Amino acid sequence: MTPDPIDLRIVEATQAGLPLVARPYHAIAERLGLAPDDVMARMARMQDLGAIRRIGAVPNHYRLGWRANGMTVWDVDDARVDALGERIGRLPFVSHCYLRPRRPPSWTYNLFAMVHGRDRAEATRQADLIRAELADACRAGEVLFSTMILKKTGLRIASAAAE
Amino acid sequence: MAMDRTEEDDNLPRRLLDGCQRDFPLTPRPFGALAARLGTTEARVLDAFRDMRKDGLVGRIGAVYRTNTVGSSCLAAIGVPLDRLDEVAALVCSFPEVNHNYEREHAFNLWFVVTAPDQARRDAVLDAIEAQSGLRVLRLPMLEDFHLDLGFKLSWS
Known part of the structure; x- marks a missing residue:
């Protein structure tokens, strides 16, 4: 089952965060003209379905001192990338780990893992640990450090209902 | 329970960040539920989150939606x-x-x-x-x- 139109309205109303009031789900429900119990039940159902990965505080790594944001990219043997991706995704310093298509000749990397270090030396050590884990299944890799955050907002689904 | 400000309260932001990145309660008063779990008050939890958001330490408190599930x-x-x-x-x-x-x-x-x-x-x-x-x-x-x-x-x- 996929989210229905009412679920999507809840997504739109909550994607920028819950209001910081004692009864946040009631506030969302009032805004949408729904019953508070319905909002909570639908969010629980979306969590069960995996549409909601988690509910909680989303920390700002950069402001907390994790200044070196490294996008590590790897060219990993297609036959082994699923098993290795699962392992890399479990490393404690990896915040995202995705399989993406190669676009040869300009882009030859298929595995992406985001690492966060207090400085580049720490992020580079984290990349080295990933490289060691990938071992001979990995043909090449790079770390792309961010030099500037030009825009960062929560997920925004543009629609007629959004502001 | 004593409601005086304690050393625990000074560590509240860290305790909230450590303990609240997932399993934020889906209950009518989630901040109150967190407060009970951490031995403090709903008002202090809300204040701590407001301060962290004002300082930019927390982007938001809410659901993290799975990519491509919606949109x-x-x-x-x-x-x-x-x-x-x-x-x-x-x-x-x-x-x-x-x-x-x-x-x-x-x-x-x-x-x-x-x-x-x-x-x-x-x-x-x-x-x-x-x-x-x-x-x-x-x-x-x-x-x-x-x-x-x-x-x-x-x-x-």
Whole structure:
């Protein structure tokens, strides 16, 4: 089952965060003209379905001192990338780990893992640990450090209902 | 229970960040439930979250939705000539469908994420950025998500 139109309205109303009031789900429900119990039940159902990965505080790594944001990219043997991706995704310093298509000749990397270090030396050590884990299944890799955050907002689904 | 301000309260922001990246209660008074768990008051938990959000330590408190479950998103990159970086970065940021845009040290130096209600709109935005910049856009949609996303482990030492 996929989210229905009412679920999507809840997504739109909550994607920028819950209001910081004692009864946040009631506030969302009032805004949408729904019953508070319905909002909570639908969010629980979306969590069960995996549409909601988690509910909680989303920390700002950069402001907390994790200044070196490294996008590590790897060219990993297609036959082994699923098993290795699962392992890399479990490393404690990896915040995202995705399989993406190669676009040869300009882009030859298929595995992406985001690492966060207090400085580049720490992020580079984290990349080295990933490289060691990938071992001979990995043909090449790079770390792309961010030099500037030009825009960062929560997920925004543009629609007629959004502001 | 004593309601005097305690040393525990001074550590409240850290305790909230460590303990509240997942399993935020889906109950009528979630901040009150957290307060009970941490031995403090609902008002102090709300104040701590407001302060953390004001200081930018927390982006938001809420649901993290799975990519492509609602809407369609795509990571994209452009190799922008350095003398056009500001102009092209501003063009990319001007689209409301762009929710992340980072400059990175690489031949592909501009990396951004486009999220739209459906794939047709997402691709139209990527096409528009390509047409308006005159630069090729590398399109790298997610094929598989290997991360369970239990929250990021913050070590404070």
